Amino acid sequence: MMRAAALVLLLALGCNATHIAAIAEESQGGSGGGSVTGEPFEPSTSSEGSTSVDTTATSTEPDETTAEPCVVPSPLENCDAAADALRAPEILCYDDVAAVDFASTDSDAWRRARELGNAHWVSTESEAVLVLSTGTLPSPGRVGEVNVEPGSGELSPTDNANPDGVGLPADIDPQSLGSAFSGQADDLLWFRFDATAPPGARGYTIRVGFLSAAYPEDLQADVSDLFVWWHESEAFVGNLATWQGRPASVAGLGPRLHAFRGEHPMLLRTGIDGTTGAPCEIEGESVDCPIGAASGWMNLRGPAEPGEAVHVVAALFDQGPQNRDTLVVLDGFRWECEGCSVGISCGLDE
Numbered sequence: 052m053m054r055a056a057a058l059v060l061l062l063a064l065g066c067n068a069t070h071i072a073a074i075a076e077e078s079q080g081g082s083g084g085g086s087v088t089g090e091p092f093e094p095s096t097s098s099e100g101s102t103s104v105d106t107t108a109t110s111t112e113p114d115e116t117t118a119e120p121c122v123v124p125s126p127l128e129n130c131d132a133a134a135d136a137l138r139a140p141e142i143l144c145y146d147d148v149a150a151v152d153f154a155s156t157d158s159d160a161w162r163r164a165r166e167l168g169n170a171h172w173v174s175t176e177s178e179a180v181l182v183l184s185t186g187t188l189p190s191p192g193r194v195g196e197v198n199v200e201p202g203s204g205e206l207s208p209t210d211n212a213n214p215d216g217v218g219l220p221a222d223i224d225p226q227s228l229g230s231a232f233s234g235q236a237d238d239l240l241w242f243r244f245d246a247t248a249p250p251g252a253r254g255y256t257i258r259v260g261f262l263s264a265a266y267p268e269d270l271q272a273d274v275s276d277l278f279v280w281w282h283e284s285e286a287f288v289g290n291l292a293t294w295q296g297r298p299a300s301v302a303g304l305g306p307r308l309h310a311f312r313g314e315h316p317m318l319l320r321t322g323i324d325g326t327t328g329a330p331c332e333i334e335g336e337s338v339d340c341p342i343g344a345a346s347g348w349m350n351l352r353g354p355a356e357p358g359e360a361v362h363v364v365a366a367l368f369d370q371g372p373q374n375r376d377t378l379v380v381l382d383g384f385r386w387e388c389e390g391c392s393v394g395i396s397c398g399l400d401e
Contacts, residue, residue, distance in 0.1 A: 176383030199322030253390025
């Protein structure tokens with residue numbers, strides 16, 4: 052009788068001891084004292100199917116295999132947007148970025164703007180956006196707003212004094228643009244810059260908006276007003292101004308442009324707003340033909356490796372009737388830790 056009672060007591064103590072050990076392990080985070088990866092604790096299971104917990108690990112030293120967090124630089128605090136065109140979208144607001152050229156012989160073909168037309172086209176990153184045009188733009192107002200007369204993107208002759216009938220900047224391979232490029236550019240505006248990717252950076256991103264009065268006329272055209280973002284690095288050489296593999300033109304961005312056309316508030320005071328009063332057919336539907344349309348903001352992403360040289364050439368130009376303006380708005384250049392995958396997530400986002 053006494054031997055049986057002793058056996059019961061020992062079994063009870065053994066169960067409690069195991070329960071106490073498990074609670075102690077849980078209070079340490081279930082990680083053995085080292086991992087900070089955030090992965091859930093999974094106790095080991097023996098061949099008999101019972102769960103065992105190792106309570107012998109007491110080290111609190113950090114896991115040496117844990118990667119250092121990525122930290123990329125922020126734009127310089129005193130980066131005056133009025134000092135240079137490429138400071139408006141904060142491209143030139145980093146120590147390791149240098150502008151090589153900003154080529155526009157017509158000073159009215161671009162503007163630094165606190166707002167283009169309406170509150171949609173406002174910088175979320177800095178004090179101004181950079182607006183490029185194949186036509187001309189009015190001077191900014193008292194608070195830096197650029198308001199364009201309704202419909203003027205199509206209804207008035209707006210050819211600018213930038214070069215016509217010319218080739219693209221030497222760095223851009225025109226053959227890579229395929230049938231989207233006619234062989235010569237009109238109203239050509241372009242810029243280029245060189246950058247050294249900071250430690251930790253795996254790429255960069257910049258916000259891009261595309262607005263065009265060549266919509267809907269050029270929806271089925273191979274050749275139309277075109278925006279090119281030529282990127283050169285070890286990972287990739289080519290045009291990144293593409294959406295779903297198609298170029299940044301009216302035809303290439305058509306599915307995005309359908310959503311923001313005519314009287315949409317996004318177009319207010321951009322010169323691309325309003326309708327012609329005449330019917331036309333879009334996607335099989337007869338509508339009051341819009342003067343133009345916009346893509347909304349898109350993120351353009353490019354690849355880079357820490358410390359490598361990145362070369363970029365951007366160009367906007369006409370390839371059709373020169374009284375139909377196209378605008379490109381740029382904002383918020385940033386280095387990023389995540390980076391993008393060439394052929395998958397690099398280029399213009401969805």
